[in-house]
Amino acid sequence: MDEYNRFVDWDKMDVSAQSQDTKELTCTEFQELKQLARQGYWAKNHSLRAKVYHKLISNIPCRTVTPDANVYRDIVMKIVGKRSSSSLPLPEFVDNSLVPTYCLNAEGIGAVRKIILCIANQFPDISFCPALPSVTALLLHYSKDEAECFEQVCRILACNDPSKRLIDQTFLAFESSCMTFGDLVNKYCQAAHKLMVAVSEDVLEVYSDWQRWLFGELPMVYVARVFDVFLVEGYKVLYRVALALLKFFHKVRAGQPMESDSIQQDIRSFVRDIAKSVSPERLLEKAFSIRLFSRKEIQLLQMANEKALQQKGITVKQKRQNVHLAVHAENFKSEIVSVKEMRDIWSWIPERFALCQPLLLFTTLEHGCSLSRFYSHSEGHEPTLLLIKTTAKEVCGAYLSTDWSERRRGGNKLSFFGTGECFVFRLQPEVQRYEWVIIKHPELATAGSEPGNHSSPASSSLSSSSIPSNPSDRLSPFLAARHFNLPSKTASMFMAGSSECIIIGGGDGQALYLDADLNHGRTSHCNTFNNQPLCSEIFQISVLEVWGFRD
Numbered sequence: 001m002d003e004y005n006r007f008v009d010w011d012k013m014d015v016s017a018q019s020q021d022t023k024e025l026t027c028t029e030f031q032e033l034k035q036l037a038r039q040g041y042w043a044k045n046h047s048l049r050a051k052v053y054h055k056l057i058s059n060i061p062c063r064t065v066t067p068d069a070n071v072y073r074d075i076v077m078k079i080v081g082k083r084s085s086s087s088l089p090l091p092e093f094v095d096n097s098l099v100p101t102y103c104l105n106a107e108g109i110g111a112v113r114k115i116i117l118c119i120a121n122q123f124p125d126i127s128f129c130p131a132l133p134s135v136t137a138l139l140l141h142y143s144k145d146e147a148e149c150f151e152q153v154c155r156i157l158a159c160n161d162p163s164k165r166l167i168d169q170t171f172l173a174f175e176s177s178c179m180t181f182g183d184l185v186n187k188y189c190q191a192a193h194k195l196m197v198a199v200s201e202d203v204l205e206v207y208s209d210w211q212r213w214l215f216g217e218l219p220m221v222y223v224a225r226v227f228d229v230f231l232v233e234g235y236k237v238l239y240r241v242a243l244a245l246l247k248f249f250h251k252v253r254a255g256q257p258m259e260s261d262s263i264q265q266d267i268r269s270f271v272r273d274i275a276k277s278v279s280p281e282r283l284l285e286k287a288f289s290i291r292l293f294s295r296k297e298i299q300l301l302q303m304a305n306e307k308a309l310q311q312k313g314i315t316v317k318q319k320r321q322n323v324h325l326a327v328h329a330e331n332f333k334s335e336i337v338s339v340k341e342m343r344d345i346w347s348w349i350p351e352r353f354a355l356c357q358p359l360l361l362f363t364t365l366e367h368g369c370s371l372s373r374f375y376s377h378s379e380g381h382e383p384t385l386l387l388i389k390t391t392a393k394e395v396c397g398a399y400l401s402t403d404w405s406e407r408r409r410g411g412n413k414l415s416f417f418g419t420g421e422c423f424v425f426r427l428q429p430e431v432q433r434y435e436w437v438i439i440k441h442p443e444l445a446t447a448g449s450e451p452g453n454h455s456s457p458a459s460s461s462l463s464s465s466s467i468p469s470n471p472s473d474r475l476s477p478f479l480a481a482r483h484f485n486l487p488s489k490t491a492s493m494f495m496a497g498s499s500e501c502i503i504i505g506g507g508d509g510q511a512l513y514l515d516a517d518l519n520h521g522r523t524s525h526c527n528t529f530n531n532q533p534l535c536s537e538i539f540q541i542s543v544l545e546v547w548g549f550r551d
Contacts, residue, residue, distance in 0.1 A: 004050040007108030007140050014221070025052050030232070037232045038284060043225055050142035056231040057152045060166075066158040067122040069147035072115075076146070079117055085110030090133070091120040097130040098216040102137045102223075111146045112137045118150060123157055127316070128171035134215035135167065138227055141220075165235040165299075172315045174211070176305035179351035181239060182207040183301060186348060188243055188290055190433070192250035197347045200263045204351065209264055210242045217271040218245075225280045236295050240287035245271055247286060252277050308352030312551065327358060335365060335543045336389040341427050345385065348433055349399055350421055353383060356549035364544045369518040371499065374546065379405040381548040383421075386504070388521070389543045394535040395428035398504045398512060400495055407497035414503070418494030424504060424512055426534050434534070518544055 025042065027033060042048040080088065086106075090099070090113060101109055115136050120126070136153050143149035156166050168174040182204060185193050196203045214226060230237045249270045259266050274283070293301070309315065327342045334342065346354055361384065362377035378384055382403040389395050399422060406417040425433040496503040502514040512534060514521045519541055523534045 003144055004047055004142055006145065007104050007111060007143070008046075009103050009105040009108075012103040024048075025055070033232050034229075037229045038288065040225060040228070040281070043228060043280075046142070049224070049228070052228075053139065053142050053152070053231065054148075057155050060155050060159050061161045061164070062155050062158040063160050067119075067151070067154045069145075069151045071122065072118055072147040072150040075118055075121060076114060079121055080114050085114050088113040088117055090116055093120070093126050093129050094132055095128060095130045097133050098212070099133040100137050100216060100220070100223075102134075102141060102220040104137060104140065108137075108140055111140060111149070115140070115146055115150050115153065119153060119157070122154065123169075126157070126169045128174050129157075129167060129169050130174070131167050131211055131215040134223065135227075138220070138223060141224075168211075170315075172306055172309055175208075175314065176302050176309055178204070178208040178210060179305040179309075180298065180302050181210045181242060182351040183305075184239055184243060184292070184298075185246060186350075188292065189246050189250070191254075192246045193347070195250055195254070196263065197344065199258065203347055204354065206264055206267070209267065211238070213242055213245055213267065213271045214238055217268050219272070219275060222274065222280045222283060225284060229284070234295070236292065236298060237287070239298065240290055240292060241283065243290055243292075244283055244287040245274070248274070248278050248283070304350075305352045308355065312355060314355075332358065334360070334387065334545060335363065336387045336395060336545055337427060341395075344427075344431065345397070345399075345425070348423070348425065349383075349385075353549050356551055358385070359548040359550040360545065361548045362544075362546040364518055364541070369541075369544075371502070371514075371516045371518055374518060374544075375404055375407075375497070378546050378548075379403060383549060385547040385549075387543075387545045387547065388535075388541060390535055390539040391542045392536060392539065393428060394426075394539065396424065396426045396512070396535045398422065398424045400504070402495060404495075404497055407495075410498075412498070414496050414498045414501075416494075416496045418505075420494065422494040422504070424534055514541075514544075 025036070025048065027036065036042070042052045086109065088110075090097075094116065099109075099112060104112070112133060116132060119132070119136075132153070135156065136149065139152050140146075140149045143152065157169065159166050168177055185196075185207060193203075196206050200206050214223065218226070226237065226241050246267075249267055253266065253270065259269060270277075278286075292298075327339055327346055332339055332342060337345070342358060346358075361381060362374055367373050367377060380403065383399060383401045384404070385397065385399055387395070387397040401419040401421040402417050407415040409415050409417070423433060425431075494505050500516050502512075504512040512521065512523055520539070521541060522538045523536070
């Protein structure tokens with residue numbers, strides 16, 4: 001067909017989908033390239049895609065000394081020798097990953113192993129890279145020979161632009177990306193997440209498969225379309241597509257019995273057979289319809305997850321802690337929630353804290369109904385979990401991302417703080433988690449918290465999170481600015497505390513107010529939302545507990 005057909009088994013390729021039209025790519029502007037990649041401009045022309053890949057990869061900024069095609073020609077015989085390429089063992093860092101054939105012929109399948117072994121020789125710092133076989137097999141499709149494929153993979157691995165993340169090469173980077181994906185699922189795919197929690201003993205283990213869905217299970221025509229955009233836009237595209245896969249899995253399989261004993265196997269099977277239900281165009285359309293965090297925010301979240309893993313000494317592959325084991329039945333005791341309910345809450349919190357165990361800090365049954373004692377027992381702990389049981393048997397609570405000592409920044413005034421990871425939830429009479437909102441007008445919230453004023457100011461003082469008028473000016477308020485030395489304008493307000501009251505902006509129009517005696521509280525609920533209120537508008541507290549997170 002063309003000069004890039006040496007390793008392709010054309011009998012397995014859908015030749016009818018390939019266009020013979022002569023096309024050239026002349027644009028260099030990022031925005032235009034992005035649009036062409038998303039539209040599949042070079043998807044139906046094998047030769048053009050090969051040339052585009054070569055151009056995009058050659059523009060990747062790399063280390064000064066990056067192995068090239070000549071290096072491959074020099075070392076391949078020394079490393080491979082006379083051994084059969086089909087029997088060559090893969091390096092440990094690919095973690096027994098699938099080696100997709102992607103419609104390669106016998107020579108191509110063997111060449112993938114040879115190239116990976118030579119890469120292992122030239123990159124001794126790679127310790128964990130399960131995506132490498134898939135990336136190598138795909139690029140071999142669009143290479144004139146093994147040496148050219150080797151050079152292109154090496155350039156991707158040797159990228160030295162700190163703002164351009166491409167392929168995970170250590171277990172720490174890989175594991176933190178799995179945790180970050182779990183955090184994104186928790187926020188953007190709540191229905192699918194709820195299903196995972198219901199049917200899986202270890203939801204974190206399910207999400208650790210996310211890269212395998214893309215680089216292993218996804219059919220060649222799909223992964224090539226993903227790779228088209230990935231080379232232009234970077235790592236964030238992978239999160240988008242994986243989230244879209246999970247959304248489609250939930251949509252197609254919701255209400256149906258599981259096909260196997262493992263939800264992991266069911267998802268893998270769905271992704272392998274995705275052509276039965278979703279086209280490549282529809283998959284990408286879904287992926288880019290998700291209003292995801294900015295690239296900067298995802299980097300910050302990844303940094304936070306890496307830091308949490310490093311603090312726990314998890315930098316090499318080991319058995320991941322089961323989320324159910326984080327809440328031990330034998331030593332967990334609450335007067336408000338059961339072990340199962342606490343495990344459900346644990347499935348909602350950011351994954352870097354799901355590694356921890358709950359630690360009871362304060363309970364009104366033991367410490368009394370004093371807001372000052374509430375603060376003294378809660379301060380110094382970040383994050384915390386607030387649980388409330390009312391005299392009407394309602395159970396609600398809040399995940400609070402920031403240390404309560406932050407309230408002192410405002411002196412005697414009601415001080416607002418917190419991050420977008422805060423949320424409120426209800427467990428009884430039925431389970432519901434509410435998306436966060438920003439407390440945008442402190443003076444209105446303050447007025448609404450005056451003693452004796454039981455009005456519902458949510459519609460004016462609280463509003464659902466929205467995109468800034470100029471998104472380029474700032475980050476969305478997701479992670480605490482002070483954790484990352486960010487400008488103060490990136491900070492926002494989700495919690496408030498004074499000597500007289502506590503206010504927590506929850507989400508979907510929900511807000512929780514607690515009076516100083518910790519005996520009474522009230523909620524506000526914006527009528528523009530269809531969700532049920534957090535609990536009674538005015539309620540009496542039966543028990544209140546604050547839980548911390550213990551390593």
